[in-house]
Amino acid sequence: MRKKQSTNYVNEQFLFQVCELNSAIAMINGRWKSQIVYSISQGNNRFHLIQQELPNISETVLARQLKELETHAILIKKEIPNTVPVGIEYVLTNKGLDLVPILESLCDWGKLYADGKRISAHSIS
Amino acid sequence: MRKKQSTNYVNEQFLFQVCELNSAIAMINGRWKSQIVYSISQGNNRFHLIQQELPNISETVLARQLKELETHAILIKKEIPNTVPVGIEYVLTNKGLDLVPILESLCDWGKLYADGKRISAHSIS
DNA sequence: ACAATAACTAACAAAATTGTTAGTCTTTAA
DNA sequence: TTAAAGACTAACAATTTTGTTAGTTATTGT
Known part of the structure; x- marks a missing residue:
């Protein structure tokens, strides 16, 4: 649970109102989140399919990340009709x-x- | 200091080799980082200028974030010649x-x- | 002589995120 | 009847990130 009185929380809120960039980044922050979004976009739209792609993720952690993505309205859960037990897509x-x-x-x-190549800098002044 | 034997670390490394997306995200993760990059791109290229723009950040934290951005070769520090004490750009x-x-x-x-509007979903199946 | 400025650092504490353990529920297959 | 699949949850522990406190260095202004 977030502590609403913490400097950490207050600073986060401050950044959110500085620019939407910071809320955008907050939504894709999280160990597995953007990889999960990408996997779903590639058609791995079931819990067990994502687990197959990311064998290192535990069920608990995957469920948590999915729920956070759902909270930010990046994805929704959909029950697949006529399945027992009911499948979730x-x-x-x-x-x-x-x-x-x-x-x-x-x-x-x-x-x-990636390889640290192609880096250069020259001051604008 | 990172613990190299921790699951957390191992999982991070795993994601890094799954896709560069994850290393890219790791570089811009961090409470103030992308806002700092953006501020510098807008011309706030001195320590105290960034502090003015982000009054809530402490000196220690700003120095740390700048150093991490430098580690990832996103920025470099440059001494401004003929300044005493030597200014850093x-x-x-x-x-x-x-x-x-x-x-x-x-x-x-x-x-x-931002406002939670314009959200919709329809399954592809 | 003393405070102020600019740009830091080390050591530590607080808070947040990530991972683990042990459960749930329903139905089908062996 | 026991186990397995699928999709979870709560409570807790480990780890990491973020913030705090108290310093440093060198020079200029008062």
């Missing part, structure tokens, strides 16, 4: 779908500079 | 500059869905 909202290309550009950026 | 590398438009699209994404 994870569906990206339009908000979640719009995030995917941004994650892709982050990925490209990461790849481009 | 923070300069984005090309890697850091390439990050800025991505942060801007994250910001736009955040703004678009």
Whole structure:
């Protein structure tokens, strides 16, 4: 549980009102979150499919990350009809779908500079 | 100090090799980091200028975040010649500059869905 | 001589995130 | 009847991140 009186919480709120950038980042922060969003966008839209792709994640942790993504309306849970026990499908909202290309550009950026090469700097002054 | 034998660390490394997306996110994770990068790109390239823009950040924390950004080669420190005591200017590398438009699209994404409106979902199946 | 400025650092404490253990519930297969 | 699959949850412990306190260094202004 967040402590609303903590400096940590107050600073987070401060950044949220400085720029939406910070709330956006807060939504994709979290050990597994953006990888999960990406996996779902690739069609791995079931709990056990995500587990197969990310064998190191525990059930508890996966469930928690999914719930947080749901809280931020990046995805919704959908019951698959006529299944027993009822199957759950994870569906990206339009908000979640719009995030995917941004994650892709982050990925490209990461790849481009991965080896520590291609770095340079020159002051603008 | 990170514990190299912890599950937390091992999982982070696992995600790094799954996709560069995860290393990219790890670099911009951190309470103040992307806001600092954005501020520097706007010309607030001195320690005290960033402090003015983000009055809630403590000196210790700002120094730490700057050092981490430097470790990831997103910015470099540059001594300003003929200043006593020697002034330090923070300069984005090309890697850091390439990050800025991505942060801007994250910001736009955040703004678009900020009020919780415009959310919808429909399964692909 | 004393305070102030700029840009830090080390050691520590508080808080948050991540991972673990042990459960739940329902139905089908062996 | 026992086990397994699928999709979870609560309570707790480990680890990491964030914030705090108290310093440093060198120089200029009063």
